[in-house]
Amino acid sequence: MSLDNTALLTDHYELTMVSAALRGPLASRSCVFEVFARRLPDGRRYGVVAGTGRVIDELTRFRFGDDEIAQVSQFLDEDTVAWLRDYRFTGDIDGYREGELYFPGSPILTVRGTFAEAVLLETLILSILNHDSAIASAAARMVSAAAKRPIIEMGSRRTHERAAVASSRAAYLAGVAATSNLEAARTFGVPSAGTAAHAFTLGFAGPDGPDEKAAFAAQVEALGVGTTLLVDTYDITQGVRNAIDVAGPGLGAVRIDSGDLGVLARQVRDQLDSLGAPDVKIVVSGDLDEYAIASLRAEPVDTYGVGTSLVTGSGAPTAGMVYKLVEVDGIPVAKRASHKASVGGAKSAVRLARASGTVVEEVVYRTGSPTPDGEGHSVRPLQIPLVRGGEPVADVPSLTDSRAHLADGLVSLPWEGLGLSHGDPAIPTRYEL
Amino acid sequence: MSLDNTALLTDHYELTMVSAALRGPLASRSCVFEVFARRLPDGRRYGVVAGTGRVIDELTRFRFGDDEIAQVSQFLDEDTVAWLRDYRFTGDIDGYREGELYFPGSPILTVRGTFAEAVLLETLILSILNHDSAIASAAARMVSAAAKRPIIEMGSRRTHERAAVASSRAAYLAGVAATSNLEAARTFGVPSAGTAAHAFTLGFAGPDGPDEKAAFAAQVEALGVGTTLLVDTYDITQGVRNAIDVAGPGLGAVRIDSGDLGVLARQVRDQLDSLGAPDVKIVVSGDLDEYAIASLRAEPVDTYGVGTSLVTGSGAPTAGMVYKLVEVDGIPVAKRASHKASVGGAKSAVRLARASGTVVEEVVYRTGSPTPDGEGHSVRPLQIPLVRGGEPVADVPSLTDSRAHLADGLVSLPWEGLGLSHGDPAIPTRYEL
Structure with a gap:
């Protein structure tokens, strides 16, 4: 081999x-x-x-x-x-x-x-x-739904180990901000990101029970106060309190990975604000797809972490x-x-656009x-x-140029073409054959 | 890299x-x-x-x-x-x-x-x-649905190029007979198979139009009379006639890749029989999944070629x-x-079975x-x-042992556990924790 x-x-x-x-x-x-x-x-x-x-x-x-x-x-x-x-x-x-x-x-x-x-x-x-x-097609819908809030691609574990690398690349092309995948960082220069999982917090448990604060303190010591603390291992409200106790209001972000993300984001935002930590951001993850992302548009979410649905094409894996x-x-x-x-x-194709830039037809x-x-x-x-x-x-x-090209292309679609609901292709194709 | x-x-x-x-x-x-x-x-x-x-x-x-x-x-x-x-x-x-x-x-x-x-x-x-x-989970359902007729996995083109290799391996584990994927043959010893695509037949077209017979003759010359001829590039009935004209009744098989496969399989079987070619087998392919395979159970189909649905987990890609x-x-x-x-x-598990071998519970x-x-x-x-x-x-x-182990495992399920329709897990799991 x-x-x-x-x-x-x-x-x-x-x-x-x-x-x-x-x-x-x-x-x-x-x-x-x-x-x-x-x-x-x-x-x-x-x-x-x-x-x-x-x-x-x-x-x-x-x-x-x-x-x-x-x-x-x-x-x-x-x-x-x-x-x-x-x-x-x-x-x-x-x-x-x-x-x-x-x-x-x-x-x-x-x-x-x-x-x-x-x-x-x-x-x-x-x-x-x-x-x-x-x-890339699924990721572009998610990026649109996120309406300029950044998305981190973290689905490597849900797809073949080498497909994961290509998925990160495709997601980045589509406008995702970063990936969890280190091979994609090495091979394609996609920015990689990540901080800690529940296992890290759980690992600090002792004979007397959990010790979330010790976990947070160790993470902040190693990764700096700008890190993201995962607050839903035990009780989220206590988790947020522990996070701010340990890191102070300069903490980068907290992450919520389960539950009703909209409700929790609002609660956590209120709590952070009342703790004098209005600049601490909120990252949400856990079974997000383009529809879930869109449904969180009105909530105080700063960053989305997307896994399974992204690397499996959100219902259209091929x-x-x-x-x-x-x-x-x-x-x-x-x-x-x-x-x-x-x-x-053999065929060629052109795309027609109005003076405004909006495309109207492919020929x-x-x-x-x-x-x-x-x-x-x-x-x-x-x-x-x-x-x-x-x-x-x-x-x-x-890849960077292609990423910019796609961003321009999405802007050029008629507005209904960016809708998440089922529909016809955004523009018709005319055949002159 | x-x-x-x-x-x-x-x-x-x-x-x-x-x-x-x-x-x-x-x-x-x-x-x-x-x-x-x-x-x-x-x-x-x-x-x-x-x-x-x-x-x-x-x-x-x-x-x-x-x-x-x-x-x-x-x-x-x-x-x-x-x-x-x-x-x-x-x-x-x-x-x-x-x-x-x-x-x-x-x-x-x-x-x-x-x-x-x-x-x-x-x-x-x-x-x-x-x-x-x-x-493997999707493939096992297809193998069950095929009821001992062989399946050839041919989905490499519908999934990531390295995921395709792992897919072939998983499909073989699940009981699929062969793969189209040559890297899976090399790396994992999965038997590989294949003959020709429509492009081959189309390639014999000249200024006077198609020449299906020339294509079939060239294929039989190169691959032997035991090959499978793809008969639906132009007209299927004429394609079958051309196949038997060129190869005679010793032809291995004909393949149908489009249309209503059940109806066509019956027509083609009748035609082959009437042409004195009762031993020529029929291979069908084209958007097959476990449900389509099951629906063809009563039709004169000898082999199934399965692509997209297999390598994408038939609706469950992870x-x-x-x-x-x-x-x-x-x-x-x-x-x-x-x-x-x-x-x-830390947990362990056992599976309980009746004397008949039918499993009843996982603990x-x-x-x-x-x-x-x-x-x-x-x-x-x-x-x-x-x-x-x-x-x-x-x-x-x-891999060979594991393949046999799965075949035994499927036989050990209660009969309703092999049903394709939605339902509960085939056996309940009891937790003694």
Whole structure:
């Protein structure tokens, strides 16, 4: 097992297809594959593209070394194995930048290359985009609901240990302020944060019972008075009193992790104020999702800690994107059977906006056709170059840039597009195909 | 970034707690942490423990090397950093074996060590168990619903690229026959399988239109007549005819990936039989979950391909397990505030069964108390040693053994426990605490 190699993060059938394709002209035919979502998750108004940066990074580690070759040799012929040994993606990729909003049918990623080199990337590309976009899409709703109050992402323990790292990244892209996850801090530079759990307070219990004050004193000594004390291990009112007794009014914050968070936040705010500690902030956590966050908007909450619902996409754990062959040697192709029919031919897209900046429509059109006329609206092309000749382009937007881009994008939506209730996509998509 | 190191797959606050604990006696107090689920996901009758083997493996790679030290030095004092440099878990872990069924309150994993060494493992242990158990629990329901027909797991593209590997492992544990994921084949020895996607058939299109027969011929030439041909790219009836024309009645199978799978399976079966190909099997795929699988029980389906719903836990993407400090220097401790109160003290559990093998009750009792009396039922202890003095024990059950153990466990449930409809846990849990 080599965790730095990504070549086996793919499906068996991608390789058997390559094997069959290599026996004839198909392997080297010029192909266009397109990533898109047929629909948004139930009731969602928009999706957020995330993971593109990771796709480009993992692509460079998609190589068949000796270990990978040994594995695939178990079911592949020698010619295919030899071809895989030399495998490098040499094609081009264009796509929506990270942090771009997307809608049903948006051509999120366009991969151009030979059939064999491009088909091989299907699973890896979809895994990354489907996961990261699901998390970013859910996180963006939470960030909107929090109305500028900061959110700390702390869901690592509720998802696969490596998915947790990507989740932190996607959440940060979506506007979350910080993460609990240290690997995300190292790998992607996401600010990390955290202070203490109930176990810390419980650990000070002795034969005579709990000693919350000793726990708080030890934490303040180690982490400074600006720390956040968790006040709901035993009795919250006593906990708040202990916190201020120990730390004084310069304490950074108290955290409440259970109970009716709205009621408790008000009680604790009143208590802190009456204790002469009006500057001590209140952090709430515990099963929060975008709806719970919104319901706390009128309460004296300063920071939200969000876990499970964020890293599981708040009901939509995958974005449902697909990777479809749409063109072979310039000929548009599409599956015809049943309800999964799609439209052949490489596509591009633009988004139209009013002078105010509010977007009104997305137009998907055949790549190479004239850019659609905005009829008085501004017209912004949505795809940018990401990979040329197999190499990442120099100016792929950074995570920080993408984060700002998304913040702008959300502001550009018609107001009803930011609603949490179920509804149609925030803007319609028109097809000029 | 080093993907082989797991030390940063943890939360910032685990390390700040260690830092604060190291300044006093807490760091070295003898502690017991317990992993359990307060409840099963909505309406589920049982959970399946999965991931234990991965926990043990990743534990051995939980080390703070230079890179990890550089990261945590940004927010930790020198003493803590020095302590982390030497960090090795030296304690003991007992737990439910992989493939064991669990219920609310089951003491799934018990970690014994000093506060500092044991608190540090919370996030990593929970990430693995919560993810893998969620997938295995969903997969077990699908395997039950499939009633001995094989299932191929093919959901890698719908989840994080590394979560996909763990999902394949968990699905195999739960009785799924094979996976599409090649990394799972390499890392965990899960059998991998796959043939071709629509893209392969579409790739044979030319200026004169599609050429499904050429695609089928190329696939049969490369993969042999025992392969599975995907027949719904264009017209299914014509696709089946083309498949038999090209491959003859010795063809392995046809796959249908869209449409009303029950209706289509019957049509295709009739057509195959009338074409003199009664031995050609039918594989169905496309948005299957346990309910769809069950609804196809009366149809002539031979194999199910399951993707999205499996790797996302079919509505329950995380198992909701928590890691709680329950004992400090022999003193039981527990959070008291609000609805998240739990019971202190280290716990053990046994499962009682009738002579027929049908289980009737789980009994959770204080570790060290006498094993509960079965009152005529057989009594099976549920925890086994997993780690001693920081080292994995020699006889941790293999994935294959665990798979067989789960199959036995499912058979031991009262019949209503295998129902797919919402209901209570299959057996009650009695607390002798």
